[in-house]
Amino acid sequence: MRSGSTLLRRRAREVSGGLRIKTSSNIIMHFQDGKLVIENCMTRRSFYGSPDTVFLLNYFSTWKIADRPSHALGQFSRASVIDSIQDLLRRGLLIMEDSDEQRLEEKFSKKWLWPVPSRYYHFTTKLDEPFSTSDEIKTYYENHLKGSAQPPIYKEYPGSRKVRLLSGARPEVPLFETMRRRRTSREFSGKPIELGDLSTIAYYTWGELSTYKTKEFGQLLHKTSPSAGARHPIEAYAVINKVKGVAPGIYHYSVKHHRLELLRTGDFRDLCVKFSAGQKWTRESSALFLMTARVSRTAWKYRTPRAYRAFLLDAGHLSQSFLLVSTALGLGAFCIGVINDVAIEKELGIDGINEAAIFAVGVGQRFKRTKT
Numbered sequence: 001m002r003s004g005s006t007l008l009r010r011r012a013r014e015v016s017g018g019l020r021i022k023t024s025s026n027i028i029m030h031f032q033d034g035k036l037v038i039e040n041c042m043t044r045r046s047f048y049g050s051p052d053t054v055f056l057l058n059y060f061s062t063w064k065i066a067d068r069p070s071h072a073l074g075q076f077s078r079a080s081v082i083d084s085i086q087d088l089l090r091r092g093l094l095i096m097e098d099s100d101e102q103r104l105e106e107k108f109s110k111k112w113l114w115p116v117p118s119r120y121y122h123f124t125t126k127l128d129e130p131f132s133t134s135d136e137i138k139t140y141y142e143n144h145l146k147g148s149a150q151p152p153i154y155k156e157y158p159g160s161r162k163v164r165l166l167s168g169a170r171p172e173v174p175l176f177e178t179m180r181r182r183r184t185s186r187e188f189s190g191k192p193i194e195l196g197d198l199s200t201i202a203y204y205t206w207g208e209l210s211t212y213k214t215k216e217f218g219q220l221l222h223k224t225s226p227s228a229g230a231r232h233p234i235e236a237y238a239v240i241n242k243v244k245g246v247a248p249g250i251y252h253y254s255v256k257h258h259r260l261e262l263l264r265t266g267d268f269r270d271l272c273v274k275f276s277a278g279q280k281w282t283r284e285s286s287a288l289f290l291m292t293a294r295v296s297r298t299a300w301k302y303r304t305p306r307a308y309r310a311f312l313l314d315a316g317h318l319s320q321s322f323l324l325v326s327t328a329l330g331l332g333a334f335c336i337g338v339i340n341d342v343a344i345e346k347e348l349g350i351d352g353i354n355e356a357a358i359f360a361v362g363v364g365q366r367f368k369r370t371k372t
């Protein structure tokens, strides 16, 4: 393996040897506590910068040969320019032509068709480590919320005219009862769930109810949850821990055939904890479903960065369907937003660019406390 300094010497030769360099197209700059922060939102690395850094990044906003004399850089010595270029290359703020970084940026721009705002939000909020422990979270809230009252949980217009709404105006249907019973379960008995339950949950959450043809957009899916433009970008992967008749492992849910496609067998209960960024109780669930978004499905039709919201909203709808179906079947279910996106993407073999982890939901037999 080449050492960092050898690599830098090679890069210095390349830099002075006519290789082209450009500023990454994923840079965001902002001020924090009076300091200029420069972030590459794709690599999720951030640094403090100076006006000189901005000057150089601006100079390299189009491909340039680094050592070609330029009046624009006349104010700096050649040695300091080379030094700064090496530094910016190392930080991923500048990229070299024909490098892995350039190839990744190209792939990124082709797949993630929306401009920087959606990239910035998605990539800088990705987690790749366990979330804080419950003690750390408790301390954080104690300090963070100290002396501040909770904002009102209701909003009201006291001076307005009121219309009294009726309760029990319509006959109770099973859906209403299920909705009232839904609550997050985090304790499970450890008993397996039935394959019939798993199949029902998958079908009524992600399954294809029917398809229809449109002139402009071709064949589209109808599911129990809505999806912006019927793009249905969300895919589901099941980590099976305890389901009767299904070998523990990681599976992909095939919408087309309503079946599970085995990716890997094995005991992945510890990985459930990793996937949920350290939430230990998830290892006792019978199945943990990881939801990802196929970016191009949505980007193909919608080019505005706002379309990114559709991933989050779709995952939210699907999650609620999942929770209600599980509740209707008498099972305990949960949804988790604190997920280790990077670990999930690595394990599923997805690139995080055209397919990215978004949300997770899980189900199991509820742990019933005995009344004392």
Ligand SMILES: Cc1cc2nc3c(=O)[nH]c(=O)nc-3n(C[C@H](O)[C@H](O)[C@H](O)COP(=O)(O)O)c2cc1C
Binding pocket: 182, 183, 184, 185, 186, 279, 335, 336, 337, 338, 339
């Ligand atoms: C977007 C979202 C993310 C959530 N993430 C987590 C999570 O990471 N871990 C967890 O234990 N609960 C998580 N929850 C569940 C909430 O904590 C739970 O819904 C809330 O406490 C209300 O309880 P209830 O669902 O029983 O009504 C999440 C819920 C939502 C909607």
